Amino acid sequence: MRLQEQERRQLAHDLHDEIGQAFTTLKVNLQAIQRTTDPNRRIASLNDSFSIIDQTVQRVRDMALDLRPSMLDDLGLASAVRWYVGKQGERAGIRTKVDSKDIPAGLSPDALVACFRIVQEGVTNILRHAEASRMAVKLRAVKEGVEVVIEDDGAGFSVKEAMAASGERPHLGLIGIQERVRTFNGQFHISSVRRKGTRLSVMIPFDKTA
Ligand SMILES: Nc1ncnc2c1ncn2[C@@H]1O[C@H](COP(=O)(O)OP(=O)(O)OP(=O)(O)O)[C@@H](O)[C@H]1O
Ligand SMILES: [Mg+2]
Numbered sequence: 001m002r003l004q005e006q007e008r009r010q011l012a013h014d015l016h017d018e019i020g021q022a023f024t025t026l027k028v029n030l031q032a033i034q035r036t037t038d039p040n041r042r043i044a045s046l047n048d049s050f051s052i053i054d055q056t057v058q059r060v061r062d063m064a065l066d067l068r069p070s071m072l073d074d075l076g077l078a079s080a081v082r083w084y085v086g087k088q089g090e091r092a093g094i095r096t097k098v099d100s101k102d103i104p105a106g107l108s109p110d111a112l113v114a115c116f117r118i119v120q121e122g123v124t125n126i127l128r129h130a131e132a133s134r135m136a137v138k139l140r141a142v143k144e145g146v147e148v149v150i151e152d153d154g155a156g157f158s159v160k161e162a163m164a165a166s167g168e169r170p171h172l173g174l175i176g177i178q179e180r181v182r183t184f185n186g187q188f189h190i191s192s193v194r195r196k197g198t199r200l201s202v203m204i205p206f207d208k209t210a
Contacts, residue, residue: 003179006172007066014063022056069116077112077146078102078139081119085137092127097136103146106206114180115139115148115204121173122150122200130154130198145186145205156194177202 029045029052036042064070071080081100089096107115119137126135132154139148163174174190177200181188184204192198 003172003176006176011063011066014059018059019056022052022059025052066120069113069120072112072116076102077107077115080116081137081139084116084119085123085135088123088127089135094127094132095134097134098138100137100139101141103139103141107146107204108207111146111184111204111207114184115146115202118148118177118180118202119150121177122148125173126150126152126154126198129157132197142203145203147201147203149199149201151197151199153197156192156196156198158194159190159192 026049029049032045033042036045069080071083075083078100082098085096085098085100089098119139123135123137126132130152132152135150135152137148137150139146141147159174162171163178178188181202181204186205187201187203189202190198190200
């Protein structure tokens with residue numbers, strides 16, 4: 001529940017700050033266009049508005065993806081992971097290797113979403129914290145389930161400290177991954193070495209009741 005609360009807070013923050021801000025700026029631009037007769041100023045306001053709209057459309061898509069990764073249904077987990085990691089790597093300008101093999105049926109729908117969320121959090125952490133020059137994401141079927149490995153060659157950190165979750169603002173990303181994995185009776189390993197990088201690996205078992 002704490003995880004869900006954190007996700008809602010993030011969404012509220014995105015809606016308020018980013019989308020709210022975008023509309024406020026659009027309104028200011030429209031008012032400027034309404035008031036001025038100077039064609040250059042009108043064009044400047046229009047161009048600024050177009051670029052705000054483009055950014056906002058992208059943000060809304062990203063937020064929708066955060067709420068429910070619908071391409072999981074359309075593409076399947078392996079392609080969704082390839083697509084997501086490729087896109088993020090490109091955007092951040094970091095060398096990215098994705099090895100995402102199609103997996104046999106056997107994960108429950110919840111487990112598919114969990115795998116995708118774990119990739120999202122792992123990759124987001126690399127882009128936010130690692131200052132890495134490379135990242136690599138691997139998804140493959142193993143005997144008992146699906147294994148996800150996320151590696152970077154960045155700054156590294158103290159896993160023990162990061163997961164103690166004390167301090168003013170608790171870090172919920174890694175703990176969230178750990179909790180998700182635990183719900184599925186899976187495995188979670190993380191190792192990190194300063195100035196060498198980080199390796200996160202999880203295994204989510206196939207659903208035996210399916
Ligand atoms: N790949 C990484 N490289 C370097 N540092 C990392 C990496 N992943 C995590 N960390 C460190 O571990 C801390 C905890 O990560 P965690 O994902 O739990 O929280 P967070 O990213 O700070 O916040 P959030 O709750 O939004 O995820 C981070 O603040 C960062 O210092
Ligand atoms: Mg995080």
